[in-house]
Amino acid sequence: MIYTLTTNPAIDLNISSNGIQSGVVNRTFSPIYTANGKGINVSFVLKHFGVESRILGFFGGFTGRYIVEEAENKGVKVIPVWVDDITRINIFLNDGEKEFKFVNEGAFVSEKQEQQMLEGIRNLDDMTCLAVSGSLSKGMDESFYDRLMEICREKKVKVILDISSLKLRDLLQYGPYLIKPNDEEIKSIFGINMRDEKDVLDVMHMLREKGAQNILLTLGDRGSYFYNGKNTYFTSAQPVKLLSSACAGDSALAAFLSIWLFEKEKLEEALKLSAAT
Numbered sequence: 001m002i003y004t005l006t007t008n009p010a011i012d013l014n015i016s017s018n019g020i021q022s023g024v025v026n027r028t029f030s031p032i033y034t035a036n037g038k039g040i041n042v043s044f045v046l047k048h049f050g051v052e053s054r055i056l057g058f059f060g061g062f063t064g065r066y067i068v069e070e071a072e073n074k075g076v077k078v079i080p081v082w083v084d085d086i087t088r089i090n091i092f093l094n095d096g097e098k099e100f101k102f103v104n105e106g107a108f109v110s111e112k113q114e115q116q117m118l119e120g121i122r123n124l125d126d127m128t129c130l131a132v133s134g135s136l137s138k139g140m141d142e143s144f145y146d147r148l149m150e151i152c153r154e155k156k157v158k159v160i161l162d163i164s165s166l167k168l169r170d171l172l173q174y175g176p177y178l179i180k181p182n183d184e185e186i187k188s189i190f191g192i193n194m195r196d197e198k199d200v201l202d203v204m205h206m207l208r209e210k211g212a213q214n215i216l217l218t219l220g221d222r223g224s225y226f227y228n229g230k231n232t233y234f235t236s237a238q239p240v241k242l243l244s245s246a247c248a249g250d251s252a253l254a255a256f257l258s259i260w261l262f263e264k265e266k267l268e269e270a271l272k273l274s275a276a277t
Helices: 038-048 061-073 111-122 143-155 168-174 183-190 197-209 248-260 264-276
Strands: 002-006 010-017 028-036 053-059 077-082 088-094 099-102 129-133 158-162 215-218 224-227 232-235
Touching (some): 028 061, 061 077, 158 168, 183 215, 215 248, 232 264
Antiparallel strands (some): 088 099, 224 232
């Protein structure tokens, strides 16, 4: 069974306006509330493509309950760790030309609640793959990742990492099955500005040498690259009118996993589906 872990879930509020001005009432329209969080998004898209998974995460307050209920309404089982704080709401505003993102820091998670999550994962007998996505919640120490990776190594669970933390550099030593950085994360985590394809290829070889078994590198509207230690693949991205970029990377990852995890020989099909999604 595939499990996804979101340590800092959110409700995303997508709204539109006809421009923004200071000092006046800005009217918005077409509000869309969605239960989100990077690993949660992966589970939703896996479900869309007929692949079952289960959601792990920290949830609190009325917003946390909303996310859990929405997930279960979609037919995805949630195994929550409940916290005393309120799960965050993020806002994505499109003014007709540009997109503005307002992302909150999230709910507080205690050390006791961290340990509850880790023990829960240790006791899962059917976990074969764990996709860890997003940022840590307020109060969490990055040693959480080390303890998580140790448990997964003991259980022989395939770990997929899609995190924007500097900690990713250290976690490569655990040999994650797949990592999915984007160009901004490569720059912020490894200090490398990829100017051309040669830079991209150098980065993927470096990540492989440091321990990542497979790398899916997404570049937004410039497409994506995949490297498995033997061959390198490139997939273009078709131009679209941007309404919201929220969840785009999560959707690309989930679509890829929906094929690649089960049929390695269909790698090219998985990459095409990823780009289209």
